[in-house]
Amino acid sequence: MSKIYEKVFYSRLIDFLKTQKILFKSQYGFREKCSTFMAIVNLLDHIIEALDEGKEALGIFIDFSKAFDTVNHEILLDKLEHYGIRGVANDWVRSYLENRQQYCTYMGKRSTMKFMKCGVPQGSILGPLLFLVYINDLGDIFQNLIPILYADDSNLIVIGNSSQDIETKANNELPLLLDWLRANRLSLNIKKTQVMIFGNKRKKRHYIPDIKIDGQSLEIVNETKFLGVLVDSELSWKNHINYTAKKIAKSIGILSKCKQFLNQKTLLQMYYSFIHPYLIYSNVIWGNAPSSSLWPIFKLQKIAIRIITNTPRGNSTQNQSKTLRILRLPEIYTYSTTLFMYKYSHHMMPPSLDALFMKNNDIHQHNTRGASKLRAPRIKTTMAARFITTTGVTLWNDFSKRIDPSLSISCFKKQLTTLLIENYHD
Numbered sequence: 001m002s003k004i005y006e007k008v009f010y011s012r013l014i015d016f017l018k019t020q021k022i023l024f025k026s027q028y029g030f031r032e033k034c035s036t037f038m039a040i041v042n043l044l045d046h047i048i049e050a051l052d053e054g055k056e057a058l059g060i061f062i063d064f065s066k067a068f069d070t071v072n073h074e075i076l077l078d079k080l081e082h083y084g085i086r087g088v089a090n091d092w093v094r095s096y097l098e099n100r101q102q103y104c105t106y107m108g109k110r111s112t113m114k115f116m117k118c119g120v121p122q123g124s125i126l127g128p129l130l131f132l133v134y135i136n137d138l139g140d141i142f143q144n145l146i147p148i149l150y151a152d153d154s155n156l157i158v159i160g161n162s163s164q165d166i167e168t169k170a171n172n173e174l175p176l177l178l179d180w181l182r183a184n185r186l187s188l189n190i191k192k193t194q195v196m197i198f199g200n201k202r203k204k205r206h207y208i209p210d211i212k213i214d215g216q217s218l219e220i221v222n223e224t225k226f227l228g229v230l231v232d233s234e235l236s237w238k239n240h241i242n243y244t245a246k247k248i249a250k251s252i253g254i255l256s257k258c259k260q261f262l263n264q265k266t267l268l269q270m271y272y273s274f275i276h277p278y279l280i281y282s283n284v285i286w287g288n289a290p291s292s293s294l295w296p297i298f299k300l301q302k303i304a305i306r307i308i309t310n311t312p313r314g315n316s317t318q319n320q321s322k323t324l325r326i327l328r329l330p331e332i333y334t335y336s337t338t339l340f341m342y343k344y345s346h347h348m349m350p351p352s353l354d355a356l357f358m359k360n361n362d363i364h365q366h367n368t369r370g371a372s373k374l375r376a377p378r379i380k381t382t383m384a385a386r387f388i389t390t391t392g393v394t395l396w397n398d399f400s401k402r403i404d405p406s407l408s409i410s411c412f413k414k415q416l417t418t419l420l421i422e423n424y425h426d
Contacts, residue, residue, distance in 0.1 A: 006125040024139035029151030036227040037282040063192035067152035167209035237286035245296040287333030341396035
């Protein structure tokens with residue numbers, strides 16, 4: 001019964017939050033139409049645009065300490081009251097949170113029961129949404145820092161005309177973060193909070209920004225993991241690709257050992273369970289890296305296809321891919337990016353990404369045939385040339401001529417897959 005009550009209340013609460021446009025627009029966690037890679041796309045859009053304009057960009061990757069477990073109930077209820085969840089609804093949430101008990105077991109022994117005085121219930125339907133409400137005002141405390149949030153995975157982007165400008169902006173506003181944390185009784189793991197300066201390593205830096213929180217200088221890194229993707233300061237994606245290749249290699253070992261016992265259909269199911277998720281996760285971000293960088297993953301995918309089809313080493317895998325209807329790594333990028341563009345053109349993206357692309361009629365008011373087409377930005381760097389704001393426009397303007405863009409998403413996916421696979425050589 002409790003799950004039914006939770007679902008009903010969740011439905012009412014999320015509808016209210018959406019109608020009133022209460023949730024922070026760059027919050028991508030636990031929300032409809034949002035996903036992890038969209039948060040990364042938003043992050044990269046700010047960074048790449050700044051670098052392409054000749055500016056400096058810096059990211060502060062924040063590490064909260066047990067944020068879900070330290071939510072203060074009274075503060076949460078006050079925030080709900082502030083946002084309009086009052087009276088019986090507020091009392092219902094209080095009843096939902098209070099008088100919960102927990103215990104732990106270890107080696108057959110059980111601890112005594114203790115009341116939970118803070119935190120939202122883990123694994124619950126309503127808990128994640130209540131947490132979003134709790135941290136919602138974090139996005140409004142800054143003027144010069146740009147927050148990108150995915151629940152408690154938070155990133156602050158700082159853009160400036162010089163390294164000194166970035167340092168000043170960050171150090172002037174990070175005390176606001178400390179004040180917010182104290183007011184909300186949350187804590188920051190300063191040792192795990194990292195700073196990354198984006199740009200080409202070969203460009204000599206005459207000044208290294210010293211970013212401080214509570215008097216402590218934050219560690220400057222060249223690589224960090226954000227929402228499951230290894231982000232490097234040059235946005236080359238080499239480290240993420242190598243990391244993914246190691247994961248895939250383990251799965252191929254399992255596939256190889258099983259091939260003598262399983263038929264092709266079952267091996268193909270294993271491929272889609274253990275290998276394909278690595279190939280497609282956030283592919284719109286890293287999948288357009290140079291072919292030399294992508295080769296470690298592409299080579300492993302070919303090995304997997306040969307194992308499934310029992311094809312000798314050295315033979316082409318195009319025929320086998322066509323027979324099995326498997327998208328190879330280059331086509332996975334085309335598929336993922338074109339599907340992203342389909343969702344964008346059909347308003348299936350969060351509002352924070354509305355300004356990601358421009359149309360021709362955003363530039364001029366002439367009523368021409370191509371006025372509603374997307375327009376590729378003018379770019380100066382290779383980094384911008386490989387980003388979705390450029391490649392996505394090119395792919396969409398091409399495939400929207402070959403596939404009816406008014407089709408349902410399921411039909412569009414099928415036709416896109418067929419079109420890509422038909423290009424494989426017999």
